[in-house]
Amino acid sequence: MSLIRSWVESANDPECDFPLNNLPYGVFDAGQGPRMGVAIGAFVLDVVQVDHGLDPSLFAAPSWNAVMAAGPEVWAALRARLTELLAGEAHRTAVEPHLVPLETVQMRMPFAVTEYTDFYASKNHAVNVGTMFRGAENALPPNWLSIPIGYNGRASSVVVSGTPVQRPLGQLKAPDQDLPVFAPCQRFDLELEMGAIVGQPSSGMVSVAEADDMIFGYVLLNDWSARDIQAWEYQPLGPFQAKATATTISPWIVTKAALEPFRRPTPERERPLLPYLAEPGPMLYDIDLSVGLAPEGKAETVIARTNYTHMYYSAAQQLCHHTTSGCPMRVGDLLGSGTISGTTPDSRGSLLELSWGGKEPLTLDTGEPRSFLEDGDRLTLYGAAKGDGYRIGFGACSGTVRPAAAAELPTA
């Protein structure tokens, strides 16, 4: 597949994140409140203002949930119509007045997150973390090669790129102490992930193929993690407050349709999967990912580069597994892939791994050492699938760490 040309010239630049092949969906605010938009080149199209051909009620709320709920035929119709409007010079006069320069807008949450589930499905990440905590011989839990392990996260804490993230307070217990203290997190971390957005509901169990059909699109996702809070709280029922401070997503929903040319298979299995998890076709995507860290007032260092194909389980497999117990899925559910780490030290998707539990601090290009995040650090995820003369970009997924709340804690 090659570039589809648009009369929006900036969309034809091979380095542009938003060519006509992409058409990602977001919610923007240019000073008149939140509106539904589509990114094209250096602009966002105020989609409600153009002859999109769909029921206007789908655009009544500033969120993409109603379009998602309308189903795959509507998804295809909207994409076809937008392509027509932005490719054909004939429509330029009618459409061009509704293009707003991206640099003048604030992005908002593109959809209302119904429920949020986070997985643990990159084998390199699981082996790295397991090796640190349990030694190389017991790195992978016994169930890992059979189950796309996941846990329920907190939808209320999902925020859009650009939202500041306050360092959490919590119970911390040092290994040499008997009792915990209540204090600001000292090992605040990122997790580089992709998020899959459920666009159709289910009741009862669905197959992997049906699950893939239910997915509307993907975002970049940073699951901020308080490693010290997690270490003390997570046995026996899993991470809770360690993961509830914030989860940042990129502002543009990149549709499954835009990613079609980049489908790739999951890896060979070391242990046969149970039949219900078999995939009918390739369900991962070739998406280059990177992480940038900029200390306050300083330049950014790229601290990791990896690719979405380093997953052991696809989002479709995760979603299928999520329904096995009869769990109903709803429009707007968000599934985090789990931290995506490659095989090399510089392809690890968390500081926990990059600094090997803090024992091997990174040195940023600007000279600072980093084991975990410092106040003022700006953390940004980047992602793009790269085609022939074009790229399907996600836009930046960014957040800056603010200091913890004052030590005078509320008490009874």
Added chain:
Amino acid sequence: MSLIRSWVESANDPECDFPLNNLPYGVFDAGQGPRMGVAIGAFVLDVVQVDHGLDPSLFAAPSWNAVMAAGPEVWAALRARLTELLAGEAHRTAVEPHLVPLETVQMRMPFAVTEYTDFYASKNHAVNVGTMFRGAENALPPNWLSIPIGYNGRASSVVVSGTPVQRPLGQLKAPDQDLPVFAPCQRFDLELEMGAIVGQPSSGMVSVAEADDMIFGYVLLNDWSARDIQAWEYQPLGPFQAKATATTISPWIVTKAALEPFRRPTPERERPLLPYLAEPGPMLYDIDLSVGLAPEGKAETVIARTNYTHMYYSAAQQLCHHTTSGCPMRVGDLLGSGTISGTTPDSRGSLLELSWGGKEPLTLDTGEPRSFLEDGDRLTLYGAAKGDGYRIGFGACSGTVRPAAAAELPTA
């Protein structure tokens, strides 16, 4: 406190769950679709039809979320007005036509569950389960006496009493097998809990006192649990599909106001709590609880009796802890207390404990043995706070187990 008399005579019966002191909120359907109602005696009051004195928009949707969001002053005003209408003979003529016999209505979900969190906060339960899995000396996890341990559950699977519950499918691995199979759960269980409903939102950390103010009311809650799915999946990130089949709640929200006379303190601490978890007053309630199990077509046996005061942490402490990381709480969030077990063998709130992991099956009054739930079993929770000549009842929290889906599983 003693009975407040109503002109609805059935409400003055000392054995009635719904005297004027109670006034619980639900959503009923008498054949004209779902409507907001208040239980009084043997009736439900169609509250929209009476002169309730509040903004009608609070009653626009058939759910109590808008009233909750309106805040404590509205909560108090509505309770005062309903008491006036149902106590004073002067209002009888206007109000009586809007009483619908309870036996003629179907109950619906009383509120939309925003997010669902489940805790693990009865010490007897934690010790029982820990003893079975890790031995008596390591029964309590090291963090248990410091943290009200919780995990995020799945709001989409919360259902109202009366909804059938289908036995889940899932990955099961027998201790003597190397690999799992995909099959119907064989150790399907109940968990006797109370649910606290968050009626006001928060951003940032709140104190225990503020948390108590945010709670609107309580329901009975059965957190159906697939013990065999849980055993294989739960390491390292906690229970997931084992808890996602269904969580059943009782249909009436019993308000905090109705429960005021029954406040009781949490127990003495074996290890001092961190100051943020200290309680400014008694925050548990003296509520008698019981569990009934009826095999298909047979009479019910009461298999457990316990009391809500057997909790180590109150809902207010749990809600405070939930906010420590900055996690925003929203109107309609539901917090499960965790399984409530007393100190005696017949006061345990799960079959896992009652049958001691299946090793000591119960014998029902009708002669059947039970280690875990069988298809066709109807499981019902009951609860009431008992005052001087009256009771604050919750109504039954019931569900019947249906067979698992056919073994022909969807595959790719």
